[in-house]
Amino acid sequence: MKDGGVFPVLQNDLLLRAARGERVEQVPVWLMRQAGRYLPEFKEVFTAHDFFTICRTPELCCKLTLQPVDRFNLDAAIIFSDILMIPQALGMECVLKAGVGPCFNKPLTSREDVTRLASVSSVSSELECVYEAIRLTRHGLKGKVPLIGFAGAPWTLFCYMIEGAPSKTCAKAKRWLYTDRQLSDELLATLTEAVVEHLVKQVEAGCQMLQVFESNAELLTMEMFRSVSVPILRDIACKVKTRLHDRGLEQVPLSVYAKGAHHSLQVLASLGYDVVSVDWCVDPTIARDFIGCTIQGNLDPCALYAKPEDLSTMTVNMLEKFGVRRLIANLGHGVYPDTEPDNVACFIDTVHSHSKLMMSGEGDTCSLYT
Amino acid sequence: MKDGGVFPVLQNDLLLRAARGERVEQVPVWLMRQAGRYLPEFKEVFTAHDFFTICRTPELCCKLTLQPVDRFNLDAAIIFSDILMIPQALGMECVLKAGVGPCFNKPLTSREDVTRLASVSSVSSELECVYEAIRLTRHGLKGKVPLIGFAGAPWTLFCYMIEGAPSKTCAKAKRWLYTDRQLSDELLATLTEAVVEHLVKQVEAGCQMLQVFESNAELLTMEMFRSVSVPILRDIACKVKTRLHDRGLEQVPLSVYAKGAHHSLQVLASLGYDVVSVDWCVDPTIARDFIGCTIQGNLDPCALYAKPEDLSTMTVNMLEKFGVRRLIANLGHGVYPDTEPDNVACFIDTVHSHSKLMMSGEGDTCSLYT
Numbered sequence: 001m002k003d004g005g006v007f008p009v010l011q012n013d014l015l016l017r018a019a020r021g022e023r024v025e026q027v028p029v030w031l032m033r034q035a036g037r038y039l040p041e042f043k044e045v046f047t048a049h050d051f052f053t054i055c056r057t058p059e060l061c062c063k064l065t066l067q068p069v070d071r072f073n074l075d076a077a078i079i080f081s082d083i084l085m086i087p088q089a090l091g092m093e094c095v096l097k098a099g100v101g102p103c104f105n106k107p108l109t110s111r112e113d114v115t116r117l118a119s120v121s122s123v124s125s126e127l128e129c130v131y132e133a134i135r136l137t138r139h140g141l142k143g144k145v146p147l148i149g150f151a152g153a154p155w156t157l158f159c160y161m162i163e164g165a166p167s168k169t170c171a172k173a174k175r176w177l178y179t180d181r182q183l184s185d186e187l188l189a190t191l192t193e194a195v196v197e198h199l200v201k202q203v204e205a206g207c208q209m210l211q212v213f214e215s216n217a218e219l220l221t222m223e224m225f226r227s228v229s230v231p232i233l234r235d236i237a238c239k240v241k242t243r244l245h246d247r248g249l250e251q252v253p254l255s256v257y258a259k260g261a262h263h264s265l266q267v268l269a270s271l272g273y274d275v276v277s278v279d280w281c282v283d284p285t286i287a288r289d290f291i292g293c294t295i296q297g298n299l300d301p302c303a304l305y306a307k308p309e310d311l312s313t314m315t316v317n318m319l320e321k322f323g324v325r326r327l328i329a330n331l332g333h334g335v336y337p338d339t340e341p342d343n344v345a346c347f348i349d350t351v352h353s354h355s356k357l358m359m360s361g362e363g364d365t366c367s368l369y370t
Numbered sequence: 371m372k373d374g375g376v377f378p379v380l381q382n383d384l385l386l387r388a389a390r391g392e393r394v395e396q397v398p399v400w401l402m403r404q405a406g407r408y409l410p411e412f413k414e415v416f417t418a419h420d421f422f423t424i425c426r427t428p429e430l431c432c433k434l435t436l437q438p439v440d441r442f443n444l445d446a447a448i449i450f451s452d453i454l455m456i457p458q459a460l461g462m463e464c465v466l467k468a469g470v471g472p473c474f475n476k477p478l479t480s481r482e483d484v485t486r487l488a489s490v491s492s493v494s495s496e497l498e499c500v501y502e503a504i505r506l507t508r509h510g511l512k513g514k515v516p517l518i519g520f521a522g523a524p525w526t527l528f529c530y531m532i533e534g535a536p537s538k539t540c541a542k543a544k545r546w547l548y549t550d551r552q553l554s555d556e557l558l559a560t561l562t563e564a565v566v567e568h569l570v571k572q573v574e575a576g577c578q579m580l581q582v583f584e585s586n587a588e589l590l591t592m593e594m595f596r597s598v599s600v601p602i603l604r605d606i607a608c609k610v611k612t613r614l615h616d617r618g619l620e621q622v623p624l625s626v627y628a629k630g631a632h633h634s635l636q637v638l639a640s641l642g643y644d645v646v647s648v649d650w651c652v653d654p655t656i657a658r659d660f661i662g663c664t665i666q667g668n669l670d671p672c673a674l675y676a677k678p679e680d681l682s683t684m685t686v687n688m689l690e691k692f693g694v695r696r697l698i699a700n701l702g703h704g705v706y707p708d709t710e711p712d713n714v715a716c717f718i719d720t721v722h723s724h725s726k727l728m729m730s731g732e733g734d735t736c737s738l739y740t
Contacts, residue, residue: 302545305545
């Protein structure tokens, strides 16, 4: 079901301007997993419903997406969903086991298992619930901030589908890469097509920016990352743009988050994404040395445990190291469930107030550059 | 009980020479967790006894240490033990839970818990079983290869002692760092003293090289790594050397492995260690750019899943990228339990044969440099 209607006019486009490298009055900020268990209002929904049932219920996804935006002075919303919606749309059953994480009943073990996956062409109809959630949310947001859509990158999905349960090493998935590269490439190609289509459909439904999560980049050697993940990430950016154009949809900024890919920052900045999102182990100064486009990041999620005055200092320090141009402030990973909501507010407010201060200073002394 | 006797004369000192940067005829090679569950003869012992009972039984530690040396053409043995022997010596009870990993019955939660830890002075008497295992092993080795001793670095032990069970984020331990730095520093100081004494005692017992494992470096920001872990690692190297000297013991090469500390390779090379051991996510070329001393590493443990011809190619590629001088070949992490022993042999043999070939080439064309 297409919405057809026009969404409320966007009032805060800081995120989109920063992503495109345009001038902003203050640094935009949002947090990965900002809709999460650290919010009591989230936990209410989370305990009343099964996780993937929530993901398939547009009204609940909309509600959860709006919660942090209602509570905090955020510059973006990100649709509440899960990267494992794609493997599920391909026919794999998945449950969230408490204290363990997402688990597939029948992880992939052979070529036969791969052959049995549903056709990629069915993915977007299977994920209609996500697109409906996006439309509802665009209305619910009333133009307050832009809405981000996302997908897991193929290598990261590949790991989950083969491991079946969270794994620190993903040795089973890596065994596939090292022993049957052809089969691995076939599965990765299927996932790439599914990811591209899912991203485009999210824009069609109303998303104003997209982020690709390669959370398992950290498991690969530099060579493997560059031979397995990089060509696919490049392909995704290229195909999304082409497909948006072909379908008469507006282009949206693209962001890539490759956790642990410290060895390839410059490469990541060259793949066609507007934004490179870095984890907390990348020092801001090093990130700026290698990334020419907009950077998103990267406070240690655990820094939100600190006392507000210490948290402020660390946030200021991060801003000073990154500088305020071409920056989207965020954490270096998702918010942890035991985070104090007041500290999330402190982080957001410090980003806004200090970046404004830095920019006003720029105005006085650096007008020649701006 | 001191051994008193003299150990058999060392026949293969490739490892020690490479560590000191001296000339070698071929690159020495050993593997982290080379005594491990991938060996059927190890599994026999492992299923018959509780893990930490093994660690406290010198004869079994000796047996397990010798197994890979008997089977493969290795250039080093590493005493079979566990980094969690120190927290146990400090009074914390620990069990290895199948499918989970090592778990403490009562993880540290407060200053009171820290105060209740046993005195550091009792650590070396508590760990007499390790020193006895070392003496037995030195005899059992008959001088075939040198014996490496080791300890977990304080930050890594700190994580285990606070988390209580394996954790991907170690958010509880990091909470301590971010909220009570003074208490954290006190605990880290206790652990540092315990680690130093344990390392020195291992040399006194017969170890010919030492490795410090900072496996949880990967959880820290660059700033936190440099403010928390780096001063301690420097302190350990310095104090071990001083104490060896003061007790009339010979100096031994020191190696440091800080998994995930890609941002601080140059810093690591300046801390007083002879060898910097790098994980598989650090590209050899980058490692050489930043590390002036001997490098140890760093094949992806999952590369051992590949067919022997592919494994050989990857091993050759690693050697070519590192170059054969000041190199100790190893994996970038421990051997995984589902590794084929024949592939371990293939890795070892390829290191020897190809490094010899590279060195003979050097002899012809580069005699001016040598």
